[in-house]
Amino acid sequence: MMPIYEENFESVSDLWQHVSPISPFVEKLKFNTIYRGQADSEWDLTPGAFRQDVISKYRRNKQDYKRYNHVIEFEYFNLNSFLIGCDQQGIQIPFDSNEFREAMEFPEFVSRYGSSSDDFQWPDKEYYPLLAKAQHHGMPTRLLDWTKSSLVAMYFAATQALYSNNKSERMAIWVIDAHETILSSVGLDLIQTAGSVSKNLAAQKGLFLLYKEPKQSYKDDFYPELESSVINKLLAQNNMINVYKFTLPTCLAGELYMLCYKFNVSATTLFPGPDGVAKGVLEFDLAKRSAGIL
Template identity: 40%
Template sequence: MKSAYLVWTEAGNSNQAIGDKRKGAAVEELITEQKFASLDEFWDALSPIGKIFGNPLTKFIYRGQSDGDWKLVPQVYRQAIIDRYRTGMHAALGKDHIGQTHFEWWLLESFLYHCDQRGLAIPGDSMEFRKFFEIQNIMTVNGIANHGWPQMQVLPMMAMAQHHGIPTRLLDWSSNAMVACYFAAAGAVNKPTPQTGQTLAVFGFTFNSYRREVGFRHVRVPGSTSANLSAQGGSFILVNNNGYRGEEFAIDADLESTLNSTDRLIKLTLPIELAGELLMRCHKFGFSAATVFPGYDGAAKAVLERQLAVSFLERLV
């Protein structure tokens, strides 16, 4: 069964511009959703040689989410993340775009500090980068308007930090639909109290990578940035959420709101009751925590997730 979301086409340099354009822009069907009740049909639909994603002239990237109702919102834009981590001095800095930039810089600076404490290498590191990343320079560059944030020099470290749990304005995507499938299923089976009646989702996204886009950026960094990144065939979508000093930062800004007529976002959903079976199938095809998180921790995680998949139906409430 198919349905379509209706979204406004253009996005401006700030959230206010996006909102203004929504009021008068033409409406197009930019996001299609296909709902599956069968695991076999869902699996076949994700095939790189299937009807949906099999066109050799169209390149898709993929993302899996454990809740089909969630929008594509970067972690550092989410209300729950801001409430939990933007505290103390950062809460006092105000709710505008410049205060948010300072908060995001502080997360990365703290990550950099602790990596230094343990002698861990940072991608793109150099004396020149350290000079560039000083708060005085970051605020000089982004202190009135932050439309360039994060700058190109910051992206490799931001990508590494994202892959190790730091909230950023990057959304993880993969060139492999099966990797996205794994993350959707694993996220569901790891829920302490999964709810009957929910869905999980895998997104396929294609866009014109050569256009000058203000709504989002496709970010690719070298595979050597992180072992996880290369194992997952990973890249990122940076959802722009920029503006001026004194202009309130937009909470929960999502990718869907930035799309225009050259983009196509396809969403496939599956009942959450099938998450355990989906994870077991991913394992059979060679996609598990052990493959997407290379190392001992990934191997251990694969063991435990397999047991959670087996007991999943018993834990549904």
């Protein structure tokens, strides 16, 4: 198994020199490298649908708690409800078609993913654009957000730390350097959707890692406490997957944000529209206060 390489930095300048787009480290990476920022360096790489707080809040009755019931059926019904709500509000569904609508029908879902089906692995590609749209509008899904930009990852680590009520000691920038086919070999699909799916997604140079549910696991019991580390474990299964975690004290979040801001990476540019502008104004004040500028 390939361990995750971890390095702790104590200054913003040292982190920046290591993971900025023109750093020697980044220039030596071989593949289509992806980045993720997190407010707490102790957090695993956990999609929203697998987080303990989400599971505890929305979990089903224990007698129904096989993996099929929670991980597949539960996710499908949430996604279908999101689709119905978009229809009721006249919100455009990405890559909508008669074929996609048929795939979203419950009888088709059961025939594909029911206990007697052996042909499909949840979720199929037809669901990807709707999953991406739902994810970027606050729905917990099995998608995990990443970006092609190290600056965007540093921005999200900094802002999450600034907004967090439970201050951790260190934030983290995750880096994965691996070919898509290698990631797929361990059960992780790298998903890049069209920019039309979400303006935010396009602005953030966003993409996703997707853990596809193994067919043989459908009838297994579901243990929420084991879900948080599933992606970490999969990434460690192939020595051709290089994973790095770079950490920085959270007390430097304001300073890191201000450096991202100088490179035009802020809520104003990453969340197009008036809501993003308002978010950017408030984040700027918050970051200045945190950095001791105000």
